[in-house]
Amino acid sequence: MLREVVVLGVGMHRFGKFPETSLRELAGEAGRRALKDAGVLPRQIQAAYFANALAGLLTGQESIRGQVALREVGVAGVPIVNVENACAGGATAFHQAVLAVGSGSCDVALAVGAEKMFVGDTGRTIQALAASADVELTHDMGLQFTAIYAMRIQKRLASGALTLRHLAEVTVKSHRHGCLNPYAQHQKEVTAEEVLASRPIAGPITLLMCSSVSDGAAAAVVCSAEAARGAPQPLVRVLASELRSGAFRSGAGEELSTAARTVRAAYEQAGVGPEEIDLVECHDATAPGELLYYEDLGFCKPGEAGRLLDEGATTIGGRIPFNPSGGLTSRGHPVGATGLAQIAEAVWQLRGQAGPRQVQGARVALTQNSGGWLEGDSAAGAAHLFAV
């Protein structure tokens, strides 16, 4: 029902630790790069969506974060909507930009996700992250996201579907990919032995398996297909843009996860299935989480994630590379920015601009972003399908 939407440009500020760089500077660099990539001037942006999760709690800047930050890009006056959906905020902002353009209410829209997590006190950052769950229920229990992943992984270890070696190997793969990405926070190979010997966080999850506290920003300019004529870069089409929330019970017995429901909706919207997809950027807030997504997103049958990894299918050069960017584990996870970083990677890959981490011949890409925690599952999920 929406008209066709294309991605005209993307841009990022490298993810990592940038103590001298403010949130608005991070957002500004990503936004300016996306506009430059798109060949669009600031005054051509007709609507903007800004995602950030933690600035309110960490810096006191709430409410008008986008208006404040986007002055750095030269975008003012137009509708600016500040969106939040925890770690899925970036993809939520993109989804809203697609809706704005797809509806015909504007022709060119900007989505920016930015996060400043290094504020001199990591404890405060971790505490702020806990606000992505239902704080009335979890606050006093100190529920922490890594522990949730750990519990899900423990089940698979107990059933024999996965082994500790799988957890280590998928982490090694993430870091190997990250080494090829100049925007990644961590660009250093690790061995399986190092992964397993690193500090335990929540058994069986170790430090090297976890995404890191990170500063960074990512942005995308979307545009109607009609208005995109003469664009400087190859156009990447948005085949599907879906958002879902958790705490859902169909009442029909076995329930799909938020991620699975969201991605299935995207497959349906696009008329595309896993077999037609050439690469996936998934929300591996811990590296072993990627293994769960192999099954959840339909790339293998339940219980076969370990085999898919062992076959090398999900590495660059394999049948269906997952997280060629390094994913959250190696690229870093500045929460509000992550969803748009996944989208930037998909766009670069589909344009053939991913350099040494290029997935050869990539035509269709899936990005999957999760956020928050509610009643045993993600509170928000976003999925996008792109094609050249």
Next chain:
Amino acid sequence: MLREVVVLGVGMHRFGKFPETSLRELAGEAGRRALKDAGVLPRQIQAAYFANALAGLLTGQESIRGQVALREVGVAGVPIVNVENACAGGATAFHQAVLAVGSGSCDVALAVGAEKMFVGDTGRTIQALAASADVELTHDMGLQFTAIYAMRIQKRLASGALTLRHLAEVTVKSHRHGCLNPYAQHQKEVTAEEVLASRPIAGPITLLMCSSVSDGAAAAVVCSAEAARGAPQPLVRVLASELRSGAFRSGAGEELSTAARTVRAAYEQAGVGPEEIDLVECHDATAPGELLYYEDLGFCKPGEAGRLLDEGATTIGGRIPFNPSGGLTSRGHPVGATGLAQIAEAVWQLRGQAGPRQVQGARVALTQNSGGWLEGDSAAGAAHLFAV
């Protein structure tokens, strides 16, 4: 370019001080009432937009506020987007719901705005409100919204365009209207003498001229015109839905305020001018601010606001009633909820359901919502036009 959108139902939780009621309970009551008014079941809601400004700073609940609160309404699973735009958050959520339905991406959407400002420490609430400005620029100066209104009013007093009597009389009118609204926080008439003698806040603004710290929530269900057949209530059409941001310079000399730009865009979108409008709900965060809007929104010439008030034009029964609900000054101003409360009032008035505060024969209504502060003007503005 969007298809026609109608308001199917609205609902509110009374504004005021409710120390025993949580944010989710406030939101739950408003949302359930809106669904009941609309004749819609929770599972028929296909997308939801949730506005809140202060929960992150006051209760620690960030990021997934909508997912947490809307479980109280029975809405889960569908896209839920948490939006912020300071005091314009409620109308921003409504704008996004209109976009979702107008685009055809869904048929029925819910917008909820809720705020819990009484948390046992008003100083903390006031400090959290300061996060609606650019905190890097204003924090240390202690810039405060009432002071900004005061500076704007002082100019008019100095020029002789307004007198202290006007400031008092517009406040008296607001409180007189508020007495007729069962959802209003303040339902007590005041005299001009009482207004001028009340505690000075920021000269010439006194306590009784100010909107109050308040708890409350408001909600609306919007729907495509096609899907609205058989609805239990008279349908209210959305003629225009516009959002703009501040910090804008056209470079063409005299600049319009954010509010003026936004409302003019709405007039243009609807093909409707001030002369066709039967009532206005405007963002009188201080009662004298309403006088500025008379001119800014085009209801009188510059310098004639005092005369419009003196003529009784803006009182219920007058030519163009402003804030028949009592406005922010008397209804209260739980910041994320205010924009949707304005819309609920417009809907009730246009349906002829406003009881003793009914504007007789109302056919067209304007709601105007402002939020935040940036470079000497509102950071966000939203305007909506409705008609029966």
